[in-house]
Amino acid sequence: MLRFEHSIAIFVCIIANVFCALNSVEEDVGTGKYVIEGRVFPADDQDLSTWQVDTRIHVNGGEYIGFIKDDGSFTIYNVPTGSYVVEIVNPDYMYEPIRVEINSKGKYRARKVNYIQTSQVIQVPYPLRMKAITKFRYFQMREQWRLTDFLFNPMVIMMVLPLLLIMILPKMMNDPETKEDLKQISNMAKMSELPEMSEMFTSLFSGGAATKANVKAKQIKKRQ
Amino acid sequence: MGVLSSNLKPSFLGLLKFLNNMNWFIVFFSLINISVCIYEDQIGKFDWRQTYVGRIKFAQFDTVSTAKKIIVATEENVLAALNLKTGQVVWRHVFETASTGNIQLLHVGEKVTTVTGSNPYLVRGWDSNTGVLIWEWSLTVQNDLTEYSQWWVQNNMLVHVLPVFGSHIEVTMYNLLTGSNRGASSMLPAIWTNERCILTAPHYTCISGPLESQLLLSIDVTSNAVKIISKPLTDYVDIQQTVSVNLRPLGGNSIIPGFVLGNDKIVFIRDNNFEKSKVQLGDKSASATVVDGANGHILVQTWMDDVTGFTLTADSVSTGKEVTDIYCSDKTLNIPKPELLAVMCTRTSREQNACRLLINAADDAVHLMQQGGRALWAREEALSRARAVEFVELPVSDTDAALESEFDQKEGSVWSAFARRLLTQYQQLQNLIRSLQGESAVQKTPSSLVRDYFNLHRIIVIVTDAGKIFGIDNLSGEILWRRYEAGLSAQSASVFTRRSARTPPHHAHLSVVATQRDTGNGFILSLNPITGELIDEGKLILNVRLLQCMMLHVPDSEKLHALVLLDEKENVLVLPSSAAPLVEDVYMYVAEKDTAKVQGYSLRFDGKGVRAQRTWAARLGGAGAARVAATATRSRLEHVRAPGRALADRSVLYKYSNPNLVLFVVERLDPLYKEEVVAVALDVVSGALAGAAAHRRARALPLAAHADNCFVYLYRSEKHRRLELATMELYEGKERWLEPGVPFSSLESNQVPIVEHQAFILPATPTAAAFTITERSLTDRHVLLGLSSGAVVELPWAYLEARRDESLPVAAPELPLPADATLNYNRTLQRVSALHAAPAGLESTSLVLVTGLDLFYTRVAPSKTFDLLKDDFDYYLITIVLSALIVATYSTKYFASRKMLKQAWK
Structure with a gap:
């Protein structure tokens, strides 16, 4: 079946309203929308191949999210007046957050974040310059075996010192000179000491038995 | 090995405990660490x-860079690059959750371009290789009704189409890199625009006019001269169908502008004219697109129906002949409502098509296929929207179950018990011998899903927003089973483990209480969390909305905890109903989110059924709104x-x-x-x-x-x-x-x-x-x-x-x-x-x-x-030290006795 094409092509040319170009980076005060600008500087030891992708800008904990360009600069668009905490989120490096305040006239003020003394103002330059403070230390270090650690371990000292005493003291006893010295010292001590009550009583009741025991003890020591 | 280790475990653990008791010894060798x-x-x-990354909205193959990738933009406001070979995320950018992060356009050319937000919009350019931001500019449209805005990229210009229904179309072009306006935003007169319009770039197409004489209208919005194509709708579809003709664009970045009209008609726009396609749609739900094939343009379609299962077809656009090397029909593939996101075909040496098809499914899974329907990889994007989670214990191994069942038997004489004991002992012995012979491989597959000694191995059941339920092995993260329920909405789902796998003759029982997607009525799914199969009540769709649900604290004779559901008419439903007499001293509360009113109920079995009685009520916000x-x-x-x-x-x-x-x-x-x-x-x-x-x-x-x-x-x-x-x-x-x-009592x-x-x-x-x-x-x-x-x-x-x-x-x-x-x-x-x-x-x-x-x-x-030795505990060191000590003790004893002997001889 044949049909007539009744498609109508209308050729009209209309030059409609011409809007002025909206250049975005300049602040559009009329709508009350502002931009927050800044630049992130990577740490010296940072892996420079992926840091731009891994780093994000969070404003007020993710209410606005910004991304950084190759050179580390960032812009957060369409922010109304108010107070914002700008954080740099990177999985490996820590950055200090900064509070940016935009007043109704479009004036910017950037200051350090202080949650405790909220009225304290320590101003920082705007546009923001964010530098990595430290690398996050997520992991615990495995202890490495070191001789000094081992020797100064209180357990080891506790074990070694008595051992030394046991081993060395008898050796010292064998030396005749030191024996003399020791005797002298003990004599001196006896001379200076006042007779003790208990000793007096024991000597009174048991007579010479005590001295005998002393001799015996010495004999045992000698055998060792 | 499994049997051997389970047999040796108690003695081994005894040794461990012994070692642990020698605390000072362990302290001696390992200093205590302080941090967590x-x-x-x-x-x-x-x-x-x-x-x-979330359910994929737009996807395009990145053919420019050397490493082959797919760039995707998702409904979760994520822009990501997926590795073409493995499906792994190469880079990913997550935008704001709110409408400011909503992705309106994804264009992959030399660079990746995105438009996000909703007036003001943000236009960003990304390097497809690294994912680094290259350019960024903001755009505010001076019009309040930007809801029907359409975007696309043409010759390095960003085109924004804003229809004002019944009046005109506003078309603005911007320089893609800088955002500078080309100088004009043109207004094309189009009084015929309405809600039934689609964009098939660069044409804007509508069905308009009174019912009897509906017209199919299309306008090329980028040309300087306004050219409107207008044809009566009856040229393309039957007269009786015209009442509510469906109009949808071809999917998957079609290279020829075209649309699907009605149930099965495909119409292309060529040389400012409509052109009926030689090929019709294979199914009314099919998703179709036109790609460049080995021998000219080909129309690729995919759909899923009950008869043929998942179907993939391709036909040449110019001749209408079928391209057989792409065809696939597979009943085993389960891809509900497949949708072509992106298709790329290249010519092989033998004039064959080598295609890569990215297919989205209703269960939020995304599949990459090649011609012939072979799946290369799939991503379960439903897991990006998990709603309810339950950790499920695994069943004990068969031998342990046999041991347990020994104590369960209540009837039977002493002799039968004795016989049973002998039998189990014999079985254990057999297992031991078998494991010693090295037949562990046979036992491994079922035993891998058994409870371990410290009960650390579980199955995590995740109910997702898409209505897909997953069982995931918690140690490896591997998906053990998945189940898609199209009607299940998990917005406010709760999961109850009604019976754990600890009671061997009975299988584990898990219930998901959710709502039906369309009606909001109660939707209860009972399944075995170990296998993912439906059990008992299976799928139960109530005809009433639910207010509150809970699991009864006392199990019934089959060790199953009943579900107690309170519906909006304040009737109580107990599942299974045989457990109703167990409902005693049960209390419930219902809190209204928007008014902060809380209502308490007391539930009691009155001989026939369970009844809910209002007991107390509170307005938490006081008199005002809360x-x-x-x-x-x-x-x-x-x-x-x-x-x-x-x-x-x-x-x-x-x-x-x-x-x-x-x-x-x-x-x-x-x-x-x-x-x-x-x-x-x-x-x-x-x-x-x-x-x-x-x-x-x-x-x-x-x-x-x-x-x-x-x-x-x-x-x-x-x-x-x-x-x-x-x-x-x-x-x-x-x-x-x-x-x-004494148990605590609130009352x-x-x-x-x-x-x-x-x-x-x-x-x-x-x-x-x-x-x-x-x-x-x-x-x-x-x-x-x-x-x-x-x-x-x-x-x-x-x-x-x-x-x-x-x-x-x-x-x-x-x-x-x-x-x-x-x-x-x-x-x-x-x-x-x-x-x-x-x-x-x-x-x-x-x-x-x-x-x-x-x-x-x-x-x-x-x-x-x-209660556990550190994972780096040095077993060798402690063994060496212990044996050295024993040797030292005996040798010193020997030497000491010799010395004593010598001294005695002196």
Whole structure:
């Protein structure tokens, strides 16, 4: 079946309203929308191949999210007046957050974040310059075996010192000179000491038995 | 081996315990570490992360860069590059959750271009290789009705089409890189535009006109001269069909502008004319696109129906002949409502098509296929929207089950019991011999899903928003089973383990209580969490909406805990109905989110059925308007064994450990102080108030957690412009109210607990909060917080305790969030939405699953693994030391005796 094409092509040319170009980076005060600008500087030891992708800008904990360009600069668009905490989120490096305040006239003020003394103002330059403070230390270090650690371990000292005493003291006893010295010292001590009550009583009741025991003890020591 | 190890385990553990008892010895060789975090070599040992991007909205192959990728933009406001070979995420950018992050356009040319937001829009250019931002500019459209805006990119110009229905189309072009306007935004007269319009770039096509003489109109919006193509609709579709003709564009970045008309007609736009396609749609739900094939343009279609299953066809556009090497029809493939996202075909040496098809399914899974239907990889993007999570215990092994069943038998004489004992012993012996012979491989497959000694191995059941339910192995992160229920909406789903796998003759039973997608009625799914198969009631769709659901605390004769459901007519449904007589002293509460009204119910079996009776009611916000921002109940998995805590002066402070407490965080408007946050701890059985706190000039965060006698909630202090974390603790005092062993009763106690409050500054933005849960709650408790920065941190309760005394660390007003308290170290988790904790068999350990855009599983030990040897415990060293000591003892004994002998001879 044949049909007539009744498609109508209308050729009209209309030059409609011409809007002025909206250049975005300049602040559009009329709508009350502002931009927050800044630049992130990577740490010296940072892996420079992926840091731009891994780093994000969070404003007020993710209410606005910004991304950084190759050179580390960032812009957060369409922010109304108010107070914002700008954080740099990177999985490996820590950055200090900064509070940016935009007043109704479009004036910017950037200051350090202080949650405790909220009225304290320590101003920082705007546009923001964010530098990595430290690398996050997520992991615990495995202890490495070191001789000094081992020797100064209180357990080891506790074990070694008595051992030394046991081993060395008898050796010292064998030396005749030191024996003399020791005797002298003990004599001196006896001379200076006042007779003790208990000793007096024991000597009174048991007579010479005590001295005998002393001799015996010495004999045992000698055998060792 | 499995049998051998299970047989040897008790003796081996005995040895371990013995070694553990030699505490001083272990201390001697290993210094105690103080911090909680893991070692660097433990990365991935106890944890895994799975990254997702969300349901894919736009996708395009990146053919420019050397490493082949697919660039995707998703409904979760994520832009990502996927590796073409593996499907792994190469790079990913997550935009804002709100409408400002909504992706309107994805264009992949030399660079990737995105348009996000909704007036103001942001136009960004990305490097497809690295994912680095290249350019960015903002665009505000001076028109309020931007809802029907359409975007596309043509010759390095961004084209914005804004139809004003019934009047004109506004077309504006911008320089893609700078955003500078070409100088004009033209208005094309088009009084025929309406809601039934689509964009098939560069044509804007509509069906318009009165019913009898409907016209198909199309306009090329980019040409300087306005050319309208207008044809009567009846040229293309039958007259009786014209009443509501469907009009949809071809999908998957079709290279010829075209659209699908009605059920099966495809119309292309060529040389300013409509051209009927020689090929018709194979099914009315089919998704079709035109790609460049080996021999000219080909029309690729895919659909799924009951007869042929998943079908993929391709036909030449010019000749209408079928291209056979792409065809596929497979009944085993389950891709509900397939949709072609992107198709790329290249010519091989033998004039054949080598195609890559990216197919989206209704269950949010995305599949990459090649010609002939062979799947290369699939991504389960449903997991990016997990709603409910349950940790399910695994069944005991067959031999253990046989042992257990021995004690279950109640009837039978002594002799039969003896015979059974002999039989099981014989079986054990057989198993032992078999394992010694090395036949372990046969046993391995079923035994891999059995309970381990410390009960650390579980199946995590995840119910997702798309209606897909997954069973995931918690140790490996592998998906064991998946089940798609098209009608299930998991917006407010809850999951109950109604019977654990601990009772061998009965299988485990898990129920998902959710709503039906279209009606909002109750939807109950009962399945075996180990296999994912439907059991018992199976799929049960109620014809009424549900208000509240709970699991009965007492099991029935089959050890199954009944589900008690309260519907909106305040009728009670008990599943299974045979368990109705067990409903005794059961209480429920229903809180209305937007009015902050709470209603208490008492449920009782009256001989015929269970009836709900209203008992108490409360308006938590007082007289004015209020809304519940968050509620926190005690976890079903928590069992508290410690009645009090020892103080520094050796006295005991008894905890108010009421299991019926619920914390409501209510936000309300106070006429004097503007917004106010009120936290109320209610006993939901009696309706009695246990504790409350109010914070003025604050806005609540939808986060709260409750465990034992501790409460945590968060709010934003508007006065100080900071986030604060508040804690609340309830104590009975130094005297115990009840005798030890007497169960707590909400209705009988009339004493008021001591309430302690504390608030701390949190220098981060949390998005999820939870308590760690351990088997007996004897271990320290930690609060887990998911932060917007992508970290999940654990905060010891000792820092947050509301009751301060000398024994605790000094309370800092600002909570420290040290890096080593981060569970997920540098594995950033985007948009953490919930934290789920479950106790392990070890008292020290709690299993944690983090859901959100990503999944992350780990285990935490708040007081360190005091009941487990460290994983780096040096077994060799201790063996060497022990044997050396034994040798030394005997040798010295020998030498000593010789010396004595020698001395005696002197």
